[in-house]
Amino acid sequence: MEMNIALLPGDGIGPEVIAQAVKVVKAVGKKFGHTINFEEGVVGATAIDQTGDPYPDATHEVCLRADAVLFGAIGDPKYDNDPKAKVRPEQGLLAMRKKLGLFANVRPTFTFPSLVHKSPLKLERVEGVDFVFFRELTGGVYFGEPRGRNEQGTKAFDTNVYTKEEISRLARMGFEAAQKRRKILTCVDKANVLATSRLWRETVQELAPEYPDVKVEYEFVDAVAMRLIQWPKAYDVLITENLFGDILTDEASVISGSMGLMPSASVGTENKLFEPIHGSYPQAAGKDIANPLATVLSAAMMFEYAFDMKEEAQAISDVVNKSLAEGIVTEDIAEGGKAYKTSEVGDWLAANI
Amino acid sequence: MEMNIALLPGDGIGPEVIAQAVKVVKAVGKKFGHTINFEEGVVGATAIDQTGDPYPDATHEVCLRADAVLFGAIGDPKYDNDPKAKVRPEQGLLAMRKKLGLFANVRPTFTFPSLVHKSPLKLERVEGVDFVFFRELTGGVYFGEPRGRNEQGTKAFDTNVYTKEEISRLARMGFEAAQKRRKILTCVDKANVLATSRLWRETVQELAPEYPDVKVEYEFVDAVAMRLIQWPKAYDVLITENLFGDILTDEASVISGSMGLMPSASVGTENKLFEPIHGSYPQAAGKDIANPLATVLSAAMMFEYAFDMKEEAQAISDVVNKSLAEGIVTEDIAEGGKAYKTSEVGDWLAANI
Ligand SMILES: CC(C)[C@H](C(=O)O)[C@@H](O)C(=O)O
Numbered sequence: 001m002e003m004n005i006a007l008l009p010g011d012g013i014g015p016e017v018i019a020q021a022v023k024v025v026k027a028v029g030k031k032f033g034h035t036i037n038f039e040e041g042v043v044g045a046t047a048i049d050q051t052g053d054p055y056p057d058a059t060h061e062v063c064l065r066a067d068a069v070l071f072g073a074i075g076d077p078k079y080d081n082d083p084k085a086k087v088r089p090e091q092g093l094l095a096m097r098k099k100l101g102l103f104a105n106v107r108p109t110f111t112f113p114s115l116v117h118k119s120p121l122k123l124e125r126v127e128g129v130d131f132v133f134f135r136e137l138t139g140g141v142y143f144g145e146p147r148g149r150n151e152q153g154t155k156a157f158d159t160n161v162y163t164k165e166e167i168s169r170l171a172r173m174g175f176e177a178a179q180k181r182r183k184i185l186t187c188v189d190k191a192n193v194l195a196t197s198r199l200w201r202e203t204v205q206e207l208a209p210e211y212p213d214v215k216v217e218y219e220f221v222d223a224v225a226m227r228l229i230q231w232p233k234a235y236d237v238l239i240t241e242n243l244f245g246d247i248l249t250d251e252a253s254v255i256s257g258s259m260g261l262m263p264s265a266s267v268g269t270e271n272k273l274f275e276p277i278h279g280s281y282p283q284a285a286g287k288d289i290a291n292p293l294a295t296v297l298s299a300a301m302m303f304e305y306a307f308d309m310k311e312e313a314q315a316i317s318d319v320v321n322k323s324l325a326e327g328i329v330t331e332d333i334a335e336g337g338k339a340y341k342t343s344e345v346g347d348w349l350a351a352n353i
Numbered sequence: 354m355e356m357n358i359a360l361l362p363g364d365g366i367g368p369e370v371i372a373q374a375v376k377v378v379k380a381v382g383k384k385f386g387h388t389i390n391f392e393e394g395v396v397g398a399t400a401i402d403q404t405g406d407p408y409p410d411a412t413h414e415v416c417l418r419a420d421a422v423l424f425g426a427i428g429d430p431k432y433d434n435d436p437k438a439k440v441r442p443e444q445g446l447l448a449m450r451k452k453l454g455l456f457a458n459v460r461p462t463f464t465f466p467s468l469v470h471k472s473p474l475k476l477e478r479v480e481g482v483d484f485v486f487f488r489e490l491t492g493g494v495y496f497g498e499p500r501g502r503n504e505q506g507t508k509a510f511d512t513n514v515y516t517k518e519e520i521s522r523l524a525r526m527g528f529e530a531a532q533k534r535r536k537i538l539t540c541v542d543k544a545n546v547l548a549t550s551r552l553w554r555e556t557v558q559e560l561a562p563e564y565p566d567v568k569v570e571y572e573f574v575d576a577v578a579m580r581l582i583q584w585p586k587a588y589d590v591l592i593t594e595n596l597f598g599d600i601l602t603d604e605a606s607v608i609s610g611s612m613g614l615m616p617s618a619s620v621g622t623e624n625k626l627f628e629p630i631h632g633s634y635p636q637a638a639g640k641d642i643a644n645p646l647a648t649v650l651s652a653a654m655m656f657e658y659a660f661d662m663k664e665e666a667q668a669i670s671d672v673v674n675k676s677l678a679e680g681i682v683t684e685d686i687a688e689g690g691k692a693y694k695t696s697e698v699g700d701w702l703a704a705n706i
């Protein structure tokens with residue numbers, strides 16, 4: 001098969017980790033007889049520096065032409081503490097999500113036997129954790145209008161908005177995923193305070209009868225923030241709005257002890273994007289020390305979800321597990337063993353596919 | 354001294370835990386020669402059942418007449434899964450906060466040596482944790498207008514609003530607390546997305562020069578959700594908006610292993626309210642098994658913060674530590690030892706003041 005993949009390395013360690021994923025994807029193409037074409041686009045702070053726009057039209061065109069997008073990370077500290085900056089790298093991320101219609105962010109949390117001891121949680125709480133968040137990604141307070149300041153600049157406001165349609169298309173993905181898993185769906189909201197949350201709960205309640213095999217639970221976001229730490233094994237599939245998802249998926253990401261390995265997918269009706277959940281980690285940029293495994297596993301998700309190629313995805317998971325077992329890993333997880341460079345890990349993975 | 358204390362037991366286990374705090378407060382009054390008058394008010398589901406209003410005017414009058422309010426808990430599951438319910442117990446809580454002007458919710462997190470092993474976190478991560486959240490409590494998306502639905506009911510919206518003044522009065526409390534502690538203030542926001550958060554960050558940046566001895570850090574809410582689990586000891590004082598505070602203080606409450614013991618204060622310019630951070634725990638209501646220590650420790654906070662009586666507060670902390678040391682505790686923390694009833698713990702504490 002012929003596949004067109006857009007590469008958006010972005011900022012910080014993005015280019016380095018994407019480069020390793022490309023090596024692995026090429027090796028998979030060779031092994032399974034696929035022709036894989038890559039086309040690159042700039043995004044984030046890098047794109048601002050080059051074009052003034054964090055998600056330039058040219059990059060959007062690259063994404064539209066592609067069958068799937070592999071994305072690194074964006075963000076640069078020089079923009080973080082300047083509340084008056086006009087253009088921010090993150091606007092590129094948000095524009096990309098919106099323009100590509102990536103309404104569902106799929107974030108699995110699971111453990112690796114060889115890394116679970118690195119979890120901040122006690123072993124018995126976290127061993128065997130296996131849940132997945134479906135975070136709504138193109139609505140809510142991230143995009144709602146009006147937003148801004150009053151004239152004097154002494155008052156600021158944001159608007160959280162959701163339509164039934166936005167909620168139900170995301171919720172359906174959650175229900176369907178639950179049907180293929182342990183059949184528990186948790187709707188996370190703040191229905192005791194927010195009008196938007198009440199619409200979420202109402203919409204999910206209306207859909208539930210269509211999925212009679214799925215047990216639906218409703219929990220407040222503050223309760224979930226606690227239970228994710230106390231009893232993370234209780235969860236199977238969680239659905240939630242954009243802002244709650246931002247907070248909770250990050251909280252969830254640290255409990256497995258292998259944040260540097262967690263992949264994610266952002267999908268819509270037309271487009272699909274795959275990215276590591278970690279950030280641009282500017283302190284490590286250019287040092288060839290970043291852990292590329294989350295990006296490599298995002299490429300595995302890409303084969304499975306964008307191309308329905310389970311064997312190719314499995315080949316990548318297998319080689320990642322092999323690298324962990326043999327200690328061909330970067331310094332963040334080397335634990336006293338030899339620390340390999342980012343590029344060395346990529347070479348090894350590609351050679352062992 | 355003569356003190357007037359309003360008692361708002363509320364729902365679920367509220368009345369039982371408040372009853373024990375009252376025993377202890379009376380014992381303190383006797384020991385230190387204070388005249389303490391109590392007046393009760395209804396609130397929450399209990400108030401809806403009796404008056405149709407979750408925070409009736411009569412209760413508000415009771416609070417206004419008092420020097421401090423001791424509050425139990427509110428919430429009843431019969432209201433939770435009905436997104437169309439017109440009156441909710443939580444509205445009483447929100448009305449109470451707003452009408453009493455309780456703009457700052459003060460939530461300390463610390464560990465008890467005898468209970469820290471119950472933390473879901475590994476001991477080395479959590480031992481010695483000691484931070485305090487200042488959550489803004491009368492603004493933000495909890496109260497912003499407009500909020501509601503479109504005519505067809507297919508679209509819902511909420512508004513997050515903050516003024517510079519609301520931010521700075523809360524931030525100043527945080528700065529002042531930091532000056533008396535380890536001198537680190539973390540401003541938690543989502544300034545890379547929200548206009549309100551940018552106003553938070555800007556306001557805090559403007560205030561910082563007035564507190565040159567305090568080191569100010571700015572962190573995104575999603576990052577804090579992670580770091581609270583990874584490195585909770587790094588934090589000293591955290592300030593944040595209402596909704597982020599709701600989520601993060603609940604997350605924080607489980608890391609100490611002693612959620613059932615954590616007190617809180619909600620303070621404004623005129624009024625002060627003290628309450629346990631745990632909820633109404635309806636499953637346990639009426640069984641005389643609920644842990645009263647968080648409410649008793651909230652009474653200690655009351656002596657300190659509402660009446661500036663450090664000795665009285667210390668006497669309560671001391672007797673609570675004694676009860677822990679001697680195992681005079683409820684079943685949730687009895688750990689195989691004898692489990693005492695709620696009322697027995699209260700009697701013992703009052704007798705040992
Ligand atoms: C960078 C930021 C705008 C973004 C978000 O809040 O969505 C990030 O935290 C994420 O979760 O991808």
Ligand SMILES: CC(C)[C@H](C(=O)O)[C@@H](O)C(=O)O
Pocket residue numbers: 192193222443446599
């Ligand atoms: C009951 C609810 C409205 C309330 C809140 O969200 O503030 C509660 O979670 C709290 O934190 O006191």
